[in-house]
Amino acid sequence: MLQFPTWKRTLVLVVCALGLLYAAPNFVANETALWIQSWMPDGGPGKQLSLGLDLQGGAYLLLEVKAEGVVVERLDANIDAVRGALRDARVRYRPAPHIQGNEIVFRILEPERLAEIEALMRSVDPDMVVEAAEDGTFRMRFTEQAAIEIQRRAVGQSIEIVRRRIDETGTREPLIQRQGHNRILVQLPGVEDPERIKDLLRKTAKLTFRFVSDKMSVEEARQRGAPPGYEIVPSADEFQRDYLLERRVIVSGGNLVDAQPSFDENNQPAVSFRFDAVGGQKFGKATQDNVGRLFAIVLDGKVISAPRIRTAILGGSGIITGNFTTQSAADLALLLRAGALPADLVVIEERSVGPGLGRDSIRAGKIASVVGLIAVVVFMAIAYGLFGVLADVALLFNIVLIIAALSALQATLTLPGIAGIVLTIGMAVDANVLIFERIREEVRAGRSPLNAVDAGYKRALTTIIDANLTTLIAASLLFMFGSGPVKGFAVTLMIGIVTSMFTAIMVTRLMVATWLRRRRPAELPI
Amino acid sequence: MKKLTIIPADTAIDFMGRRKIAFVFSAMLVLASAGLFLAQGLNLGIDFLGGILIEVKTEGSADVGGMRSTLGQLGLGDISLQEFGEPDVVLIRIQRQPGGDEAQQEAVAAVKDTLDLDKEAYRRTETVGPTVGEELREAAIIAVLAAIGAILVYIWFRFEWQFGVAAVVALLHDVISTVGLFSLLQLEFNLATVAAVLTIAGYSINDTVVVFDRVRENLRKYKRLPLPDLFNLSINGTLSRTVMTSLTTLLALVSLYILGGEVIRGFSVALIWGIVVGTYSSIALAVPLLLYLKVYRGAGEEQAEPAGANAEG
Numbered sequence: 001m002l003q004f005p006t007w008k009r010t011l012v013l014v015v016c017a018l019g020l021l022y023a024a025p026n027f028v029a030n031e032t033a034l035w036i037q038s039w040m041p042d043g044g045p046g047k048q049l050s051l052g053l054d055l056q057g058g059a060y061l062l063l064e065v066k067a068e069g070v071v072v073e074r075l076d077a078n079i080d081a082v083r084g085a086l087r088d089a090r091v092r093y094r095p096a097p098h099i100q101g102n103e104i105v106f107r108i109l110e111p112e113r114l115a116e117i118e119a120l121m122r123s124v125d126p127d128m129v130v131e132a133a134e135d136g137t138f139r140m141r142f143t144e145q146a147a148i149e150i151q152r153r154a155v156g157q158s159i160e161i162v163r164r165r166i167d168e169t170g171t172r173e174p175l176i177q178r179q180g181h182n183r184i185l186v187q188l189p190g191v192e193d194p195e196r197i198k199d200l201l202r203k204t205a206k207l208t209f210r211f212v213s214d215k216m217s218v219e220e221a222r223q224r225g226a227p228p229g230y231e232i233v234p235s236a237d238e239f240q241r242d243y244l245l246e247r248r249v250i251v252s253g254g255n256l257v258d259a260q261p262s263f264d265e266n267n268q269p270a271v272s273f274r275f276d277a278v279g280g281q282k283f284g285k286a287t288q289d290n291v292g293r294l295f296a297i298v299l300d301g302k303v304i305s306a307p308r309i310r311t312a313i314l315g316g317s318g319i320i321t322g323n324f325t326t327q328s329a330a331d332l333a334l335l336l337r338a339g340a341l342p343a344d345l346v347v348i349e350e351r352s353v354g355p356g357l358g359r360d361s362i363r364a365g366k367i368a369s370v371v372g373l374i375a376v377v378v379f380m381a382i383a384y385g386l387f388g389v390l391a392d393v394a395l396l397f398n399i400v401l402i403i404a405a406l407s408a409l410q411a412t413l414t415l416p417g418i419a420g421i422v423l424t425i426g427m428a429v430d431a432n433v434l435i436f437e438r439i440r441e442e443v444r445a446g447r448s449p450l451n452a453v454d455a456g457y458k459r460a461l462t463t464i465i466d467a468n469l470t471t472l473i474a475a476s477l478l479f480m481f482g483s484g485p486v487k488g489f490a491v492t493l494m495i496g497i498v499t500s501m502f503t504a505i506m507v508t509r510l511m512v513a514t515w516l517r518r519r520r521p522a523e524l525p526i
Numbered sequence: 527m528k529k530l531t532i533i534p535a536d537t538a539i540d541f542m543g544r545r546k547i548a549f550v551f552s553a554m555l556v557l558a559s560a561g562l563f564l565a566q567g568l569n570l571g572i573d574f575l576g577g578i579l580i581e582v583k584t585e586g587s588a589d590v591g592g593m594r595s596t597l598g599q600l601g602l603g604d605i606s607l608q609e610f611g612e613p614d615v616v617l618i619r620i621q622r623q624p625g626g627d628e629a630q631q632e633a634v635a636a637v638k639d640t641l642d643l644d645k646e647a648y649r650r651t652e653t654v655g656p657t658v659g660e661e662l663r664e665a666a667i668i669a670v671l672a673a674i675g676a677i678l679v680y681i682w683f684r685f686e687w688q689f690g691v692a693a694v695v696a697l698l699h700d701v702i703s704t705v706g707l708f709s710l711l712q713l714e715f716n717l718a719t720v721a722a723v724l725t726i727a728g729y730s731i732n733d734t735v736v737v738f739d740r741v742r743e744n745l746r747k748y749k750r751l752p753l754p755d756l757f758n759l760s761i762n763g764t765l766s767r768t769v770m771t772s773l774t775t776l777l778a779l780v781s782l783y784i785l786g787g788e789v790i791r792g793f794s795v796a797l798i799w800g801i802v803v804g805t806y807s808s809i810a811l812a813v814p815l816l817l818y819l820k821v822y823r824g825a826g827e828e829q830a831e832p833a834g835a836n837a838e839g
Contacts (some may be wrong), residue, residue: 054789062658064627064657192645192646193645194651195634195635195638195645198631202631346626346627346628346631346655347627347630347631347653347655348627348654348655348657348658349653349654349655349658350631350634350651350652350653351650351651351652352648352650352651352652353649353650354645354646354647354648354649354650355646356583356646356649357581357649357650357789360787361787361789361790364785364786364787364790365786365787365790367785368781368782368784368785368786368787369781371781371785372777372778372779372781372782373778375777375778375781376774376777376778379773379774379777380774382530383530383531383532383770415787415789415790416718416721416790416793418786418790419782419786419790419793419794419797422778422779422781422782422786423725423775423778423779423782423797425778426774426775426776426777426778426779427729427771427774427775429771429774430732430767430771430774430775433767433770433771433774434736434767434771437764437766437767437770440535440766441535441763444535459743462739463735463736463739463740466684466735466736466739467731467732467733467735467736468732469680470677470680470681470728470731470732470735471725471728471729471731471732472728473673473676473677473680473728474673474677474724474725474727474728474731475724475725475728477669477672477673477676477724478669478673478721478724478725480669481665481666481668481669481672482665482669482717482720482721483662483665483717485717485718486717486718486720486721489718489721490721493725
């Protein structure tokens with residue numbers, strides 16, 4: 001027991017030395033740490049603690065992609081194909097194909113052609129299930145796999161668009177990842193204005209260029225219903241009137257290659273844009289054929305502006321004017337560059353912390369840890385004398401090892417995580433207390449110092465393991481079910497349990513054994 | 527050097543003789559906690575209810591009354607404002623808005639527009655939508671139940687079933703009374719509190735295991751000692767350690783409570799309470815309960831042999 005084999009002694013010393021090495025960067029200035037890191041291989045020391053958003057400030061956003069909407073949109077697109085196929089087959093129907101829930105429903109008036117039409121419908125979209133009833137009613141919906149696939153793709157695209165939009169804002173080191181099947185987790189360290197980011201993320205930014213009807217006025221359309229292929233679209237400016245627009249899209253935002261904030265001829269903020277080759281051609285042709293007509297620029301279902309086509313616009317570029325401020329023009333340009341979201345995004349959870357609170361939390365956490373540490377160190381020294389001091393040395397190593405492990409694993413340190421460290425400071429000495437109390441008992445039972453220490457360590461060991469494993473169970477469940485800051489608490493607690501067992505059992509034992517062998521005391525100062 | 531001895535070596539408190547007092551006290555504590563919980567419930571935070579929490583720091587002392595009346599005109603339902611730690615920091619809590627996830631965000635925007643403060647003034651903004659709130663609530667309940675279950679299985683595996691039952695009764699006592707404390711003081715019960723409760727569960731068991739280990743050891747050592755005496759011996763033998771560890775942990779936690787800042791305060795309260803009640807329950811509840819659960823000495827020897835062999839080797 002007191003014979004420490006060389007390998008064990010070496011192991012303890014190496015672990016402690018590595019601990020100091022990995023923890024060290026946290027006690028120097030940031031620049032120095034970065035400098036050290038640049039000299040180190042990957043995984044080598046030099047990394048500082050990675051602070052959670054609650055400590056460094058920043059925004060945590062959980063977004064949900066309303067992907068069901070995409071399925072309905074796809075249905076909507078298929079209705080035209082269904083209608084076209086029915087027309088080509090010259091079959092009469094009533095009601096006409098329309099969307100009911102997640103199905104396209106219609107009824108043909110010639111039930112004797114049921115089989116023929118059913119086969120025809122199957123060819124419209126292989127991803128759809130076609131159900132035909134005896135009375136001629138057809139129900140068509142996407143197969144489950146197809147619906148899932150459509151949604152999965154929409155979420156994937158959304159993540160890509162979210163990433164582009166956030167990159168455009170110049171946020172450093174954002175974390176964007178899929179969570180579950182339709183959620184996106186976004187972590188933005190250092191962001192000070194989460195409202196702006198949220199506004200940018202929640203806008204679909206679907207841009208279309210469409211003609212304004214020259215056949216009918218909005219008032220007429222409102223009274224008699226919009227003619228087929230037309231719809232009434234409100235203006236983005238609430239004081240402006242609504243527009244009757246063709247449903248047909250001349251060009252959409254998907255054909256844009258660039259958009260920049262600029263100013264119009266009246267020096268008002270505007271957005272200039274450039275089409276890709278296809279978009280430029282389409283737009284050029286449409287404007288050439290329709291000089292004198294109004295066309296509307298529609299963003300997310302609202303008309304931003306509706307200028308008159310004075311000449312054909314052939315250069316493939318243009319300018320959007322509207323009721324912009326410099327900021328809103330810049331934001332719209334950003335959104336257009338990044339592209340439109342395929343589905344609506346909703347923020348379902350937000351946790352933003354300003355840099356001020358983060359700094360205060362770090363300072364308070366540091367002070368609380370140091371004061372707690374000093375209190376425990378003094379208490380142990382008073383209670384157990386020399387042995388207490390040895391336990392204190394082990395406790396200091398324990399903290400070094402926790403910081404080293406957190407830095408090396410780049411585990412996130414959160415405010416509850418700091419609380420976990422403070423709690424560990426208090427509980428880490430438990431193993432030593434158990435051992436020392438046991439040694440005291442053995443001394444009282446009349447054993448010699450060497451024997452007492454030996455027996456104390458041996459007998460306390462199972463208890464220590466039993467007791468720590470239960471806490472480890474609680475901590476690992478916390479890790480599994482917890483989120484964000486709570487997970488940080490679980491991580492430090494688990495690391496703390498493991499390191500405290502190591503330092504209490506190995507480090508103090510090495511010190512106690514060395515001291516006993518050198519001094520051979522007749523009486524234990526415990 | 528004279529060392530500080532908190533529990534003298536010859537301490538022989540008759541815990542078993544006074545077990546009825548402890549049982550009555552604990553029963554009252556649990557019943558009162560359950561009653562409080564049923565009568566006035568918990569002050570659930572937005573983590574579980576959904577809703578909005580905004581912490582702002584104003585220049586100079588905050589005009590809480592003025593802010594309350596301006597925000598009250600927004601028609602966002604239940605709004606509570608309170609000074610948070612310092613006179614220039616205000617915590618605004620707004621109930622979950624009807625109308626789904628999007629409605630929460632609109633409310634936040636409305637509040638920020640109305641307050642019209644610099645963006646630096648917003649120290650913290652948290653919104654939890656109804657879906658996430660429900661999920662967090664479920665996850666918290668599962669975590670607590672799973673932790674208790676896992677601990678029970680572990681104790682069962684390591685000791686005999688009697689020990690497992692006694693340990694879990696003590697554990698439930700600690701958890702229930704912590705919930706009772708939160709109900710009594712109407713402290714905010716949030717995710718961090720659940721973390722604290724789970725930590726308390728771990729600590730409570732930790733304490734109990736240490737005493738049980740000694741009970742098991744003594745059961746093997748003193749075959750003819752009456753059980754109450756044997757239990758007393760075991761508790762007194764580990765009392766010094768129990769008190770020492772609780773004291774060092776409390777020292778650290780009190781420092782956290784006083785100096786750790788406002789955000790972490792509820793969490794510290796839960797842990798401090800948990801340490802105190804966990805220490806009490808392992809001594810006054812867990813061990814005396816063994817008396818009623820028929821601990822077999824013979825059988826115990828057989829079952830505990832591997833662990834014993836381990837300790838000797």
